[in-house]
Amino acid sequence: MQAAPDVSDNWPDYDWLYSRTRQGRSRGPERARALLDALGAPDKTFRSIRVIGTNGKGSTCALLEAGLIAAGVRVGRFTSPHLSRFEERIRLNGQEIAPQRSAAFIAWAQRHAPDAAFFDLTLGLACQVFAQEGVNWAVMEAGVGGVSDSTQALGNVAAVAITNVALDHTAALGPSLAQIARDKAGAALPGVPLLTTATGEGLAIIRQMATERGAPLYTPQTHPALFGLPRSPRLAGPHQLENARLAAATLRVLDFGEGVSAALDAEHPARLETFTVGGKTVLLDGAHNPHAAGALALAVHSLNTASVDVLLFGNLARKDTAATLAPLLALAGHCVFTAPGDLATDPQLLARQYGGEAWPDPLAAFARALALTPPGGTLLVTGSLYLAGQVRERLIDGVSGPAR
Known part of the structure; x- marks a missing residue:
């Protein structure tokens, strides 16, 4: 050829x-x-x-x-x-x-x-x-x-x-x-x-x-x-x-x-990446399996952030959703579930099972999760790199630039 x-x-x-x-x-x-x-x-x-x-x-x-x-x-x-x-x-x-x-x-x-x-x-x-x-x-x-x-x-x-x-x-x-x-x-x-x-x-x-x-x-x-x-x-x-x-x-x-x-000075997007939006902190990460979610939970605890107020989560249905969510649910007071793609876990099912809200559209879910985050509070977005990518694009293009 x-x-x-x-x-x-x-x-x-x-x-x-x-x-x-x-x-x-x-x-x-x-x-x-x-x-x-x-x-x-x-x-x-x-x-x-x-x-x-x-x-x-x-x-x-x-x-x-x-x-x-x-x-x-x-x-x-x-x-x-x-x-x-x-x-x-x-x-x-x-x-x-x-x-x-x-x-x-x-x-x-x-x-x-x-x-x-x-x-x-x-x-x-x-x-x-x-x-x-x-x-x-x-x-x-x-x-x-x-x-x-x-x-x-x-x-x-x-x-x-x-x-x-x-x-x-x-x-x-x-x-x-x-x-x-x-x-x-x-x-x-x-x-x-x-x-x-x-x-x-x-x-x-x-x-x-x-x-x-x-x-x-x-x-x-x-x-x-x-x-x-x-x-x-x-x-x-x-x-x-x-x-x-x-x-x-x-x-x-x-x-x-x-x-x-x-x-050691390298950067890599959507790996516990921090943004500031209207005085609120948005933590963006692509953790998509139990091992990564556990590491993320430990990493969040290591930050100066006092707590996570809202968790925005969406993942692919083929993943071990329960084990991935377990360490993340312990972090947040409120959950918003979404669907980062056609093969995602049903957010309505997640909301019924774990409590919280279901917003199938990722950007609408992000807007809702951000609105639920109190002034000075922290929103954690995770569960899939596909979700992280969609939210990150919105953050870069229209909401705020990365916090430095």
Whole structure:
């Protein structure tokens, strides 16, 4: 097949691209590899750092990107999902790609890869752009899992970083922590550094897999100096310390230790991001599973905020809603439930089960939740990155800018 053209004057056909989300239900890297090969194997022109884990992948990618840019290399970053714009997923030296790049690739895919899955197409676009733009290092976030994820198809992987292991995506990865850990740890490659801040059973399985695969393993227990931090990261919350430690260790293992300080200054939207609206505090976070919600609850307690007055929550129905809500309900005096998309948990059902109000439209729900928040009070918005993205766009465009 011919490679996708470099430019296009047309606006991207996002509807077609998003319709590919239901394609490729047989998971695995084989189809992604076939697509990359059809594009001329662009992934083999740069070195990749794969970032895998249940939570914290996006923040770790942001930290790594900032550190690599400071170290003076040309950097690509591939993450998901996006908050407001598709192009947030693919960045060159800290800048989103132009929509024209997406348009050209989508037009090519419609002709030459019409049956490819959404994630594989997005990965292919990222790799092609990185190759065309002379990227030296790319930070590549896995979608779901490790060995079963499309990013397993990447060539020239220089390091694999696993943030943590917890229950999520059980339909795809298996119902037990052990099964999920084996899938993530299966990304280990012979001779390629494997770094993790996972603990407990997850760490034990990662250690076993590293031995079987011949991957040198680095953990805070085995290499404490590598994981040490000169100061706390700018990203808020105790959980971000672990992400920062993992990013710092990865940079040092790859001889980019001079970038650690810059990495700690990285920002990443909708990760306990704080806004001020009319004297009220809005905390915005994408926590979408029990592990992330528990970390968020601890992080909120660590802030100077006295309490959360209102919780605005909406999530996808395939998630463990009860376990995700449990630590969040303990924070707030009043709840507003909403639906961040077609596949969301019914907010009416949540309101009946947990008390509070149901406003299906996310922006109407945000307006209601903000109105319920008393002067000087705090509103916490969480449950889904899709919800966070919709509310954040409203905050940026019309209500208030980020608090600094």
